[in-house]
Amino acid sequence: MRKFATIPPSIWQTDLKKLRGDIEAITIHYYLTTCSLSTMIGIYHLPVVFLAYETGLDPEGASKGLRRVCEAGIASYDEGTEIVWVHQMAATQVAPRLSPKDNRVPSVAKQLAALPICPITLDFYRTYRDAYHFADQPSLDEFERGFQGASYTLRSKEKEKDKGQEQDLGQGEGQMGSGGKRDTYTHARENEDQEFPYDPAKSVEEGKAFLRRLGLPAKFTDQALQRLMRGSLFPCDIENWKNEARELA
Template sequence: MRDYGKISPQFWMGPTGRRLRAHGAPAQLVALYLTTCPHANMLGLYYLPVMYIAHETGLGMDAASAGLAGCIEAGFCRYDPATEMVWVCEMAHYQIGRALSAADKRCAGAQNEYNALPDNPFLLPFFDQYRTDFHLSRCRGAPAPGEAPCLALASHEQEQEQGHEQDQGKDQGKDQGKDQERGNPGGLPVATAAGEGIAEATLPAASERGRADCPHRDIVALYHELLPMCPRIRDWTPARQAQLRARWSEDAGRRTLDYWRRLFAYIAESRFLTGRAPSAGKPPFVASLDWIVKAENFAKIREGRYHKEAA
């Protein structure tokens, strides 16, 4: 998370600000959020599910989606639903600067931040837009048909990078060996929530944990913490483990506990999923963790299907 971010008064009065105004208050709020939110980086190119916008602005999924669409139409940003990456096109100029000298340390910082980004369709256009201002030397991303390929790393830089990756691989191997010696393959956390422990026998086997690298205990603890009204987990069976591991593994953006904390906080806002919706004489529905992590249910939650009174 950044310690601070810059925002100009021109945000409200400039040409882009006037175009945002034409799309209404949700577009203005989403634009302000995209510039200042805790997930943003100095490049303005970062991972951001619409669910985050909906939850942290309080707009809800429909208004957040409409506000984001307004930002795109106003030329403020671009968004790729497949990778859930957003690019606030001019943000790097405001956060870093323009026409920096090659010796400016901010150039190296921008290159390092760019190198660390997950794959997304904005890598090449970002490089083309900022290569001169920030003296970028390494380009990522495939060019569109008919588009010239961008500059690649010089051979010396490639050799340095390959050597660095090999060193990292050796270090990771040493760390994994230490974990195995300590009897904790994969560094699996052992904390549980509120005294409601999961039986050790129900956790993945050591070989399974090392391969999956999914922190089952921590995710279950977050579920108990943020959704106390939902059924508590006592037996984390192999079938349930497989579903959670699949949701964790199928998208790089989900492989952090922060994602699951925000997901459970978002679910807590749904009257239907938390048993607070009327049910015509039947017991109200309450979502359990094993229900949440099933593929179809997980997709519907992310689409906001259960965050309307009609549900």
């Protein structure tokens, strides 16, 4: 059990606006953030029956509220393993990023290693892999293998999808015109200051174009592009590189 927890005031202007008017969902949200089973990284085992008991809601109401929280994109829940992930909890309770020598790195890794490998825990691993230096933690070797396997499968599917899109574009080229070009890279988040990682780019060229639009100094392009393609590039990374460039100028 955590000895303390923090609920930032900004929560009312971000996550909870999607739940306004739904008392059950708001109750569930605060319970997920502060309950006795919760961890500082926001991913932990939580049976719905326990959720209902502690909130005083009936099982149907608890399930409905949890579903609404998940539909709002605030959390994810795996019914098979009964694991919940409150998406921004690690960023607010720990930090958006940690230095490799921070004592919290092995602590976070230990908490994650205690959980079974499933889609939710792998998503958490992918999201914080670089920010929390998970790849350097021996306790997470199985997660790293699972991540690499998932990445290989995803890349294969993306190649097939890109090939199909190229064929579709070739067939519809006359309708678009010789100079027509769509900008389909709409991965920027609504609230980048909440430290969500940017969505992975669909191609290297789109990734480079996006980084240029962010004003990233050219010397950091390769490093930033690698993180972007893995889905682990944060807005704070861009700002840090900009500040570093200004200091060296």
